[in-house]
Amino acid sequence: MATDTAAPAPETAGDAAHLQLADRVELLRAMLMMRGIEERAMSLYRQGKVPGSFYDGYGQEAVSAGAAFAMAPEDRLCILHRDLAAHVIRGVSPTRILSQYMGRAGGVTRGRDGNVHFGDRELGCVGMVSMLPDMMLVATGMAMAFKLRGERRCALTWFGDGSTSRGDFHEAMNWAGVQKLPVLFVLENNQYAYSTPVNKQFAVDPVQRATAYGFAGVTVDGNDAEAMFEATRAARERAVDGGGPTLIEAVTMRMHGHAAHDDMKYVPRAQVEEWRARDPIERQEKRLVGAGVDVEAVRASVSAEIQAASVEALAGPMPSPDDVLEGVFCTGESVPLGDGRAPWSGFAGEGDA
Amino acid sequence: MTTMTYLQAISSALRDELRADERVLVMGEDVGVFGGAFKVTDGFVEEFGGDRVMDTPLAESAIIGCAVGAAVVGMRPVCEMQFADFISCGFDQLVNVAGRMHYRQGLAVPIVVRLPSGGGFSGGPFHSQNPEALFMHSPGLKVVAPSTAADAKGLLHAAIHDPNPVCFMEHKHLYRRVKGDVPEGVFETPFTARVARPGSDLVVIAYGAMVDVALEATSDLEGASIEVLDLRSLVPLDEDAVLDSVARCSKVVIVDEANMTCAAGAQVAALIAEKAFEDLDGPVVRVATPDVPIPFSPPLEQAVLPGVDRVKEACRELLNY
Numbered sequence: 088m089a090t091d092t093a094a095p096a097p098e099t100a101g102d103a104a105h106l107q108l109a110d111r112v113e114l115l116r117a118m119l120m121m122r123g124i125e126e127r128a129m130s131l132y133r134q135g136k137v138p139g140s141f142y143d144g145y146g147q148e149a150v151s152a153g154a155a156f157a158m159a160p161e162d163r164l165c166i167l168h169r170d171l172a173a174h175v176i177r178g179v180s181p182t183r184i185l186s187q188y189m190g191r192a193g194g195v196t197r198g199r200d201g202n203v204h205f206g207d208r209e210l211g212c213v214g215m216v217s218m219l220p221d222m223m224l225v226a227t228g229m230a231m232a233f234k235l236r237g238e239r240r241c242a243l244t245w246f247g248d249g250s251t252s253r254g255d256f257h258e259a260m261n262w263a264g265v266q267k268l269p270v271l272f273v274l275e276n277n278q279y280a281y282s283t284p285v286n287k288q289f290a291v292d293p294v295q296r297a298t299a300y301g302f303a304g305v306t307v308d309g310n311d312a313e314a315m316f317e318a319t320r321a322a323r324e325r326a327v328d329g330g331g332p333t334l335i336e337a338v339t340m341r342m343h344g345h346a347a348h349d350d351m352k353y354v355p356r357a358q359v360e361e362w363r364a365r366d367p368i369e370r371q372e373k374r375l376v377g378a379g380v381d382v383e384a385v386r387a388s389v390s391a392e393i394q395a396a397s398v399e400a401l402a403g404p405m406p407s408p409d410d411v412l413e414g415v416f417c418t419g420e421s422v423p424l425g426d427g428r429a430p431w432s433g434f435a436g437e438g439d440a
Numbered sequence: 441m442t443t444m445t446y447l448q449a450i451s452s453a454l455r456d457e458l459r460a461d462e463r464v465l466v467m468g469e470d471v472g473v474f475g476g477a478f479k480v481t482d483g484f485v486e487e488f489g490g491d492r493v494m495d496t497p498l499a500e501s502a503i504i505g506c507a508v509g510a511a512v513v514g515m516r517p518v519c520e521m522q523f524a525d526f527i528s529c530g531f532d533q534l535v536n537v538a539g540r541m542h543y544r545q546g547l548a549v550p551i552v553v554r555l556p557s558g559g560g561f562s563g564g565p566f567h568s569q570n571p572e573a574l575f576m577h578s579p580g581l582k583v584v585a586p587s588t589a590a591d592a593k594g595l596l597h598a599a600i601h602d603p604n605p606v607c608f609m610e611h612k613h614l615y616r617r618v619k620g621d622v623p624e625g626v627f628e629t630p631f632t633a634r635v636a637r638p639g640s641d642l643v644v645i646a647y648g649a650m651v652d653v654a655l656e657a658t659s660d661l662e663g664a665s666i667e668v669l670d671l672r673s674l675v676p677l678d679e680d681a682v683l684d685s686v687a688r689c690s691k692v693v694i695v696d697e698a699n700m701t702c703a704a705g706a707q708v709a710a711l712i713a714e715k716a717f718e719d720l721d722g723p724v725v726r727v728a729t730p731d732v733p734i735p736f737s738p739p740l741e742q743a744v745l746p747g748v749d750r751v752k753e754a755c756r757e758l759l760n761y
Contacts, residue, residue: 163513200544208547213512216536224502224533228509228517235465235491235515242509255532258502265497414543415579421548421603423514 153315249280
């Protein structure tokens with residue numbers, strides 16, 4: 088298997104051969120939505136309206152936007168905590184996301200779980216748990232079912248550099264490799280697991296491990312939404328054609344602390360500044376301005392949507408403790424995950440899209 | 441009715457389900473070509489193929505985690521832990537992913553985890569455990585533990601039909617020792633307790649392999665009328681059946697093969713203390729394995745596992761209270 092371990096080239100333009108202009112705007116929109124919702128949520132957190140802690144993916148928006156954009160309605164996603172753009176692309180409304188952060192009844196988990204621990208089952212998404220990377224195995228199991236039933240679909244999950252140290256990473260990679268499953272593993276290498284830098288996490292670039300498990304690994308500039316899309320699109324095509332899994336290492340940088348309380352003084356300022364120059368949103372905007380898109384109008388429409396969502400979410404009720412004991416068990420029929428939104432133009436005309 | 445062993449009853453339930461429902465899938469270590477460490481799935485791979493009777497890598501976390509993934513996209517996986525003890529390696533996926541899923545996200549996880557459990561044959565510390573209380577303490581998991589062949593089949597059918605994760609505690613010592621009449625075809629045994637023998641002077645509450653121990657220990661206890669209540673299901677726990685028996689008998693001995701502290705029987709004792717205090721005519725007595733790992737050598741193992749003599753002695757003492 089070819090494993091491309093080349094360092095990411097920050098100035099590489101993404102391969103836009105499969106993207107129409109509207110797709111490229113949609114990628115920008117999803118990233119702006121992620122950043123805008125998270126900024127709003129952070130200010131709600133500081134006002135005491137978001138309980139617990141708050142985690143964001145500032146500077147990493149391209150990783151989830153690009154990868155999720157390549158996924159078909161019938162594909163299934165297990166989404167990590169710095170991947171809000173994936174929820175946006177699948178069709179979760181900003182109101183439900185902000186309600187989720189605030190523990191309101193209108194949140195995706197109706198207050199049962201906090202912050203980014205959510206997945207809309209009706210949109211084909213499973214929310215993460217805090218034990219990382221547990222979802223790699225869940226995604227592998229989904230892919231196993233797809234293969235068993237002879238279905239042309241795939242599963243995708245994100246996980247971080249720290250996750251590569253745990254056993255579930257290896258169990259999932261091994262299982263997926265042995266059974267040649269249609270699963271995509273997106274390793275979000277943002278240089279730090281909480282305060283631990285990658286040089287204390289692994290001795291070899293983890294993308295090389297794909298070869299050891301018998302499938303393809305590719306390194307992508309994780310701050311380039313179009314490059315992320317293209318790598319995921321190609322991996323998906325291979326997966327649904329029976330070519331097995333792909334490990335996609337998205338090289339990026341966590342620009343904020345692990346959570347709201349973390350001032351990340353353990354990160355050298357120069358490293359942050361270096362990555363600030365590679366901001367994924369600015370990069371996409373620059374491209375679109377070059378293509379004649381009114382980027383300011385896109386920004387304005389996203390801001391207005393978030394403002395309206397914020398008002399609506401704040402007006403929503405808190406959940407009632409009356410039913411806090413309900414739902415531990417399913418008492419009806421088990422309903423499998425539903426299909427999600429898949430806005431990429433490449434899916435139009437495929438029936439489900 | 442067909443007479444079969446406990447093990448044959450489990451095989452029969454699995455085979456019936458694989459035939460009836462294409463969503464059902466059996467997965468585990470050596471369950472395919474070899475037919476399982478205890479031969480529960482012997483011959484399955486020939487009938488259903490290696491995709492549906494899947495030999496997995498040696499990876500318990502992956503077995504549970506992949507089962508969860510398959511379940512949420514419409515399959516009905518039945519996982520085999522080669523020994524119940526090995527669930528420690530898959531515990532995170534079971535407890536944090538499978539067990540919490542429906543409450544958090546409204547997403548059902550219809551999986552069954554078969555757990556060959558229990559001691560009595562020199563399995564030693566890592567092939568003799570009874571981890572059921574760990575699951576009882578984790579919201580979102582159902583836990584059943586049959587003691588008869590008919591219940592082994594009926595509870596397994598019900599577990600596979602259930603939309604929730606179910607831990608199916610199958611006692612290895614019963615596999616070939618217990619035989620009984622089993623109804624034909626697919627039938628469900630409810631997750632409720634069963635009066636194994638009615639009585640009025642004292643009730644012994646047990647489940648799994650301890651039901652037979654209780655029946656034998658109390659078959660002739662100086663003419664006393666001893667009830668034996670087989671819990672069958674630990675989650676949900678049939679509180680009404682427990683309280684009914686206590687109201688009838690007023691004296692209670694609770695037997696666990698598991699380690700004493702916080703065992704299923706401890707929960708039953710707490711239930712009785714809270715809700716049946718007025719019905720009691722003596723202290724609630726517990727017989728369980730002391731809090732030690734299960735030792736390997738036969739005289740050591742026999743010294744810790746609850747046996748007929750210990751149960752008999754406990755009943756005698758309580759009858760004389």
